[in-house]
Each structure stands twice: as C-alpha cells, then as structure tokens.
Amino acid sequence: MATLGDFEQVILFALARLEGEAHGAAVSQEIETRTGRHVSPGGLYTVLDRLEAKGLVTSWIGESTPERGGRRRRVYRLEPAGARELREWYRGIKDIAVGTGPLLDALAGEGR
Secondary structure, three states, X not given: OOOOOHHHHHHHXXXXXXXXXXXXXXXXXXXXXXXXXXXXXXXXXXXXXXXXXXOOEEEEEOOOOHHHOOOOOEEEEEOHHHHHHHHHHHHHHHXXXXXXXXXXXXXXXXXX
C-alpha cells in the first residue's frame, strides 16, 4: 500500500465524488466547494501527476468543446488501485476516530 499525503487524499476523494472521472478544474472546484480550501492549479496538477505516476489515476486529452473555444482539456480517472488505497486509508481513519468526538470536544475545552 502506498502512503498518501493529505492533499493526495483530498484529490482522490474529489475524483470519487465526481464519479471517478473529471477534468482538473472540476476537481479543483469540488475541493474548494467541499473544504473551503483554495487549490492552486500548479499544486493540483503536480499532485495529479504524482498520483498518475503511482498508478492511482490515469489521464488523457479529452474532446474539444465549443464552450472552451475548441480547446481540449486533460481528463483524470480514479483507477481501481486509487480507490483501494483511498478506501483502506478511510477505513483506518474511521476505525481510530470512532467515538472520539466527545473526547476531542473535552480536550479542546468545549462541551463541558
């Protein structure tokens, strides 16, 4: 199992939410909408390239569209290996986090 960084996880979750396939701008928008976190294009594409090198996503140049003035864009797909990596990470986090909400509230000085 590969080790996934935080931003890699967020990108894989965004691709999963986009039904496993999307262009970079859609991934960026999904992340910004869900997390409120601004995503720089350079950072996004650097990490997408790294995920592709790990075999967790694939990409190709899609068809041109009239709304893009006939320009084509790169499309990314979450590969089964990427879904498995993300699923295993998510299960591990869920297992360790279960029931810690009230404890975290108490440790943060809230909920007393």
